[in-house]
Amino acid sequence: MSWGILAPDTLISLRRQQNLGLASAVRHFNDCSVPGLGGMWFPMPILWSVLAVSIAEELRVPALPVGNAIEALMMRQATEERLADRRVRGIRKMQGLEDWSFKNLKRRGTYVVQPIRMAMVQPLVALGFVRGSRYGAFTIHTAGAQMLNLPVMANYRRILGAWAHGGDPHGLKKMREDLSPNAAVPPEVRKLILARLIGGDDPSTSRRRSLVALGTGPSASQLDAVEPLSGITPDHWTDLRAGAAFMDLRNAALAVLYRLEHRLLELRDANAAAVLSVDEASNLAGEPLAALRQYARQQGDRIDARAEATSRKFLSEVRDLSIPQLLQKLAEREGTVIRWRDGRIGLGPAANEMSASGESEPVKDAEFAPQLFRLYNLHCVATELNGRVNPGCQDSADEEPA
Template sequence: MTLIWGLLAPGALPNERRTRTFGVAASVRLFNELAVPGIGGVWFGKQLLLATLGIRIAEQAQLHGKEVGKIEAANAVEALACWLAFDAGKWERDPRLRGSTKMQSKVDLSFQAVRQRSFYVTQPMRMRTVQALPDLGFVATDSSRFNAFACSQAGKDFVDAACNGFSPFKRGVIDHLVRWAVFKEDRVKSVELRDALSPITPLPQRARDLLMERLLQGGDRESSEHKQRRRDALAWVESQRKTGIGHTSWISAPPEISTDAHWRDLKAGAMFQAAREAAIAALDALEAHIAQSSDGERFSLSSSVPSAVLRRLVELRSAANSFLDERHRDRDANVFCGECNSEDPTKVLTALVARDGRVLRLKERDVVPGPAFRRGRAPQQEHEDNADTADSAPAIQGGLAWPPGISARLQNLFLLNADLSGELDKWLDKTVTEEDVQ
């Protein structure tokens, strides 16, 4: 949004995200990784295909003397895939697609146009794959940077299997997309290319088999413990898919989880997630109080804590204490929950607001609005994902019976497993779509 004030030049009004990480985003990522190692935020196979295909195209372009960034190529391939799927489906939304609002008016599908940041969303699905690609062995790299990834033989085999049988404009998919990126080939409206790329079209069976093999075997850089944890989690979600019988208690582990350490980490992660959510709820209540205060937009830490906030702090203390009882080794999580476990509500609020700083901030002994403070709307209805957004899970049709608070990665893995079994459409709740990220 651009505004002109008086005689000054145009100024940009930033869009402040309501992210409350509390400085523990690393702990959230750790608990997700301990739950299901190696898959990042991936929940269906085409996410991995489009990212790997982008890397392959960038590598092929280099052979033709054309420098194309791997992030740039992968984003462009993903944008084209979503555009083709939206266009064929009359722009009906689907959880597997992004960018309907931004791309619906686009008509220039040249690589030069599609590669632009303004064409597609700022947080593509590619970002969910940055951990999974090297951990599963689809790329070789000594870096966590996507542009440093190189297709491994497993990655090449996966792409070849996924593209086999499709011949847009009487060419192979890779060949045609390289021509699109390098030689300014502008013909991309093809049923064959759409079916090869579209996120809502399942992977061919051979590609699904290769991806399942990677999930079971993992990459060279993974530890044997992490591989076993992912295999156990796969066995658990497969049992859920086949039997429909859930497991809702933390008292004992399901038979598929083979180690006590894995189950304890799953439980501790759930307890930590509950504490983090309780902390967000407490600050939401304080934000609502400040927004409605007759004393101006401030709350003095020297005054008594409002009853609505106090109730949330009692819940927070209980949740934090439950995590501390797990005696988990993660230092940051323990420090955070230790701060939330104080009997002094003012001390807890002071610590939380100091960790926030975006929605609410400290000004000496007052809590005042931060840059992401929202006026006139219920804050608890306005939250975005508040930490590891790449691992957020889409909705499952009818829901599943998990122990409370379990990592979103289990739900992601359930959907990925359903996709590789040809049942994603059966389980995916298509009424709940990801909002376009502008």
Template sequence: MMTDWFIPEMEEFETQRALLNLNLNKAIRYYRELIVPGIGGVWFVRQLSWAAAGIKLAEEIHNFRPVKIANAIEAMACKLAWRQDRNQEGLRGKRAFNRYSDAWSFKELSQPKFYVRIPFRSSTVRALSSLGLTEGSRFNSMELTKNGSCLAEAFLSQKRGKSIRKAITDWIGGDEIRNIVDGLWRDATSEEKQITLDRLMTNTNDSLAKSERRACLIKAFGNYKKEDVPDLDSVKKHLQPDQVIEIKTAQAFDALLKTGRDLIYECAEIIDKDNIRIIGKLADKLDKMLKKLRSAANIFHECANKSKKQHQDAANFTNEILSIDLDNDEELLRKVITRDGVILKSAAEGNKIEKGPLFSRRKEMDEGAGNEKQEEFAGMEESSTEYKVRQLFELWRNCQ
């Protein structure tokens, strides 16, 4: 069965979206990395090329840190594409570009004010090292490997009258970028694509098991035309049993987290609408959701035992749920709310619930956690297992 996966439009977010993760952030990252290791937030080739080029030019120019150059290259690429088509999908920085339409210098576009505070580059750090393109863990201190240098050269050596390298170097030195439009935006060269695909399929600093997970998924994608987008259930049919149960475990964790989130949101709605604060009365109204939470915890526990892939934080949450008597809904609700603390919190008296510091932002948080069509881009750590696999599919497809 084939479905159309939604490919998100990149938008400008000047601050990170508030999220309700029930103190399970490390577990979320663990399961995302388990299923699709080593790609960070990268879902198209040029994210890696811009970053690698920034490191390469910083080595050659010496006057600026890699992060400043990489961010500026990315900003210029987006702004040149914006100038061609202001409604083009996939652009970031449109609000800043509209506000500062005459800002084109390196000095300007290397500043967040004239682009965005969170560029694509910020999501490449894990991928650059995991894919063997760089050495080092912090972007400004990274050094390109042979493969990383080849990727940077593939991007910088493009000819558009003069080379992209010469145009960008002159621009950094104070010249205008002039008419170089092609070659900077997201249409990567065949060489960039091949280098990236080779890195995705090749064992690097990660364990063999990690690289094999990624390679097996990519091989499964090869059963479909690149115009088609298979759903995750379809992809699993082409994977080995061990990898399938790992995916099922991650999906069961997603379901557990979502059920906990839904419980908090529903409880907040009752408090907002009916002003019921007594935890026992709230538990009575939420009995079906609390039953669903127990069921989700049982399913995750069974999957994790079978796969042997259970993060300790997820295990602790599961044990908290399953250790409470089935007839003690009040205690279960209290446990979840205590774990929350941002939308709701337990009152000092112990039998009441109070509004937390982010109570008024709960609808925004609900969208951020549950409606992935509104995500900044595929691959956010709070996104679902299905969305993480979708991210790898888009990166693989961009390499074709």
């Protein structure tokens, strides 16, 4: 997801944009595999956002800064205790912060660059909690109103509303503890979210429900089978297999570019011209190029079976172009780390940038195909909504971002 950036301290690594012009296909296969989940892997941010949108409506302001302020407030207890938890943001960013007022927390730059609420846009809409297409313009919808009418949420809404109006209401500290990122979602709220996630009869809900019913999987090896697992429809299985194959094809293409980038950086560090001719690039990346072509031949039928235009066009380029043409096309598609200029391959503006961590994703589990990260995310959120420990929270974060 691309966001406007104005200040140096809000810089998001350009390497995250290294999508080869395939973003629409990535979105397509993610939505086909687990519709409507976005980047959600634990449910508490749904509560924060519903409260934020409700307060934004009352204040008649955009929901985005309100959402940031409320999320930052809920991180306070966790950050003060310096909890090593994948759900916690802002330990470094908010260290030493003394002004925890709504007015201060909603200012740009007070909280982290990539708040968790960014991953909530799709599930908030898909599960019926809000209306709208942009977080800043959200309004409360049916399920959101149901949530706010629950007695426990009505109390949280009252306290937060008073805080947003500049007060320091009684019960604010207890509410922060109740709604901190590592706290348990109130049971009645869990039941409502679970019902919205897997309780309906529309096609998207049916797909989510069938995956939750599996318990685990499908794994990458299970997706090699033509016949679907029990409970998964043939169309859904075709989408899952095509999505996993497409992600692997994209990753194989990126492996070619990584090989070229490594050599170009060596040349640059040696004060030599950091450019490669097509012939030089062909020889240098011969091994990953061969692997890319072989994968396209072996697994291309899985991608073709879905008939998604962007992925099929990319597949045909990998299968049909000559090696020089393919290298040029990959460099043209990339453009941020590697780029094509004047008939040669050189470094792009994001060369040697560190990849941003998958901040919306817990650690993967081998029982779930890693190409489709939403499979494991769905398992994590459904497990927690059923009152058990979220498996994505069992490993502590290696390095807390921002």
